[in-house]
Amino acid sequence: MLSAIVEDYLKAIYYLQNETDGRVRTSALAEYMDVEQSTVTSMMKKLSERNFVHYEPYQGVKLTDTGVPIALEIIRHHRLLERYLTDHLEYDWAEVHDEADRLEHHISSQFADRIAEQLEDPAVDPHGDPIPTADLDVSGAKYEDTLADHQVGDSVRIERVPDKDPALLRYLSEHGIHPGTVVDVVETTSFGMVTLDPDSGDEPVALPDEVARSVSTRSLTKGAN
């Protein structure tokens, strides 16, 4: 079994290379992992010796064909655990990310498969992130736009929210915003604030630009403009 820290690095590189569609800078990785760049550099040398990453000094890093499935397996564990904790152990969705971060390294793939079976193969975790299948397939997992891309009058479905900030998750759920919620965009401002009117009848909620850009959506109908 690999150490938790190795698995965390591979997972972080996977996320970052998906965001950038290419090589990940060691500075970006250092920031993501909250460590010094020298720590990242020496870790990259080790991971490259084990053929988990392609690493060239000053060119950044990328997972190899050996590294990708290791990252996806851990992500599968994480997202299945989050689903299980919320659906069966009555955890709040704001609490499950940290718990899953700890547990993901300690369950076998067989255990993950049992959770998936018990939950009837859920497609997404509580935050709307797609759960890799047992074959580690994540196709069809890209969301095209975010709340920041819509106009007043658009009707949109929330698909995914960021999972790491418990305070934000509590705020969103207090205002009835979850993956699957349908909202109308009722106001946008030049500084990026977006106000939403949930179809559920909950009160309108205003979200700052940074949050709006991190919430993935799907367009239902366009407004008049």
Ligand SMILES: [Zn+2]
């Ligand atoms: Zn999570």
